[in-house]
Amino acid sequence: MKKIIILKLLLLQTLLVFGQKDFPLNTLTWSISSPWQNASKITLNPINEKKTQIIDGNSIIYSKAPNSSIVSAIKLQDLKLKFYILQSKSGNAKLNLGDNLSLIFDMNSNDTFGAILKNNETIIKPLAEAKRKEGLWQKVELVLSLTGLNGIPVIEKVILNDLLIHSNVLLPNLKSTNGSLSFTNLTGLLAFKDFEYIGFEKKQPISISNLTYTLEETYNADRSFESKKQEKVSGKSAALTTDIPNNFNKYILHYKGDLTVEKDAMYGFTLEHQGTGKLLIDGEQVVGSGEYLYRNPISGLKEIKAGKHSFEYIYHPIYWRPVFGIEVSGADFRPYGLNDPKTLPTRQLEGGIFIDNVESKAKTIRSFLNFNETKLTKVISVGTPEKIHYSFDLDNGSLLQVWKGKFADVTQMWHERGEPQLLYPSGLLTVLNDEIPFFELSNEVQPKSDVYTEFVNIGYDLDEGGIPTYTYNWKNANFTQKFSPSNGGLFCEITSNQNLKFGYTIAIGNEITKLSDILYKVDNFYIEINEKAKVYIKEINGKYYLRTNLTGKIAYTLTW
Structure with missing residues (x-):
């Protein structure tokens, strides 16, 4: 029986807090001196760290020396940080947010990686385990306010690898907020890159005025914005609001x-609404979606000159209660709303319906899935008691994504009408690809086969543990794929009844590095070959493919 938790959350496990498009942050500079050094690339071999490869350059800062520190000149007050770190298996480091406050990055601990250390004695553990394996880049995002709430410093958010691990952590009795932003490498290798920040100044450089509106009744909830041929409601408004008297059942608000913009800069605009909406500045759409969205933030960027500009906001509530908001953000101020606050009430249900844990057998869920800006409609997601989960495209036979931890957020499938029918992973996610993995050895750059008449899904069978085996028929050959949890990763078994004609794509990436005869690093995950197989790397149209000949059965393990 599925364990489904429905609750009013202050937290959202897979968070879009920082926007789907983050405006350019300020680059932080560091004073580098021995033992800290620069590099352009670091490739760590987790089997034998002595074979770690470091290439000279300027994009990465690293140290192998124990108890070594590097200091930034940034002034700690109210700010947002975003950066990436990489560590060895023995790595243990701290990001110091002044003299008495740190974030702990200990690779030998799952439950304290990302913990907050207060006054060098009190440890506040993260809400979720979000650590990647050694040698992989980890994304860290943090919002800190030392001016705080009524004078009490607060860590507003820490997001590790896109998972919220701290939220609104008040820090009473913090001994001092003095000191600089710095890293301390305690043991092992520590590297970091792309360290960016925003200092939140108390200002609001964009304002709106001279608002007029037009309200048109529509025939239905259709997203085409077709209006009825009748009188429109129009007038002036002091604020962006839905509070306009009318008798319309369904309508468009324009x-x-x-x-007015105070200075030339890049600005971010985030829309959150129930229905559809779009924002235009000087006649150009900055952000918007024709998809029905139930308070899923969408963001866009625009370089804007100082002065006065025209803007338009068009909103269609579809069949939901009217709710909308427009938030503006920039590189030196805290994001704020341009709308009347009453039009975007505090969310009572965020995320909402979760399947957190899978019990004695694997569970399968059919859903839609947003993948690389495309909505896939024939997707199965499999959750396991071992907390290793994946999504699979039944049309293309492709392993789309893998994750570990909690299973799935199914709010948009089962809340109210469940209109989007979308499933979201709730754990530490690695996104893969949606290409058909099988190919003919005689034609490796072949066009995509038709999934209805050529590459045909025969179906899938479940074993005693609930794990599916998928069967496909293509060019008079049968193929099977099975994915099972194993030692913290996903064990993949592929078979074919034709041994000499076909090959299989194990992984696709922007970069593939051979670490040993059986271990490969693909972008930010590892592939370990478990069976003897002829594995090779092939470049096709700017992407790299890790491939092998299908000789009866192949097996490999994917870890992240």
């Missing part, structure tokens, strides 16, 4: 006005 605002126009002036947008």
Whole structure:
């Protein structure tokens, strides 16, 4: 029986807090001196760290020396940080947020990696385990306010590898907020790159004025914005609001006005609404979606000159209660809303319906899935008691994504009408690819086969543990694929009844590095070959493919 948890959350496990498009942050500079050094690339071999390869350059800062520190000149107050770190298996390091506050990055501990250390004695553990394996880059995002809430410093958010691990952590009795932002490498290798920040100044450089609106009744909830041929409601408004008297059942609300900008800069705009909406500045759409969205933030960027500009906001609530908001953000101020706060009430249900844990047998869920900006409609997601999960495209026979930890957020499948029918992973995610993995050895750059008449899904069978085996028929040959949890990773078994004609794509990436005869690093995950197989790397149209000949059965393990 599925364990489904429905609750009012203050937290959202897979968070879009930092926007789907983050505006350019400020680059942080560091004073580098021995033992800290620069590099352009670091490739760590987890089997034999003595074979770690380091290439000279300037994009990465690293140290192998124990108890070595590097200091930044940034002033710690209210700010947002974003950076990437890489460590060896023995790595243990701290990001110091002043003299008495740190984030701990200990590769030998799952439950304290990303923990907060207060006054060098009190440890606040993360809400979720979000650590990647040694040698892989880990993304860290943090919002800190030392001016705090009523004078109490607060860590507003820490997001590790896109998982929320701390939220609104108040820090009473913090001995001091003095000191600099610095790293301390305690043991092993520590490297970091792309360290960016925003200092939140108390200002709001964009404002709106001279608002007019037009309200048009529509025939139905269709996203085409078709309106009825009847009188429209129009007028002036002091604020962006849904509070406009009317008798319409379904309607489109169209605002126009002036947008005043204090200085030339890149700005981010985030829309959150129930229905559909779009924002235009000087006649150009900055952000918007024709998809029905139930308060899923969408963001866009625009370089804007100082002065007065025209803007339009068009909103269609479809069949939901009217709710919308427009948030503006930049590189030196805290994000704020341009709308009347009453039009975007505090969310009572975020995420909402979770299948957190899978019990004695694997569970399968059919759903839609947003993948590389495409909605896939024939997807199966499999959750296991071992907390290793994956999504699989039944049309293309492709392993789309893998994750570990909690299973799935199914709010948009089972809440109210469940209109989007979308499933979201709740754990530490690695995104793979959606290409058909099988190919003919005589034609490795072949066009995609038709999934209805050529590459045909025969179906899948479940073993005693609930794990599916998928069967396909293509060019008079049968193929099977099975994916099972194993030692913290996903064990993949592939078979074919034709031994000499076909090959299989194990992984696709922007970069593939051979670490040993059986171990490969693909972008930010590892592939370990478990069976004797002829594995090779092939470049096709700027992407790299890790491939092998299908000789009866092949097996490999994917870890991240």
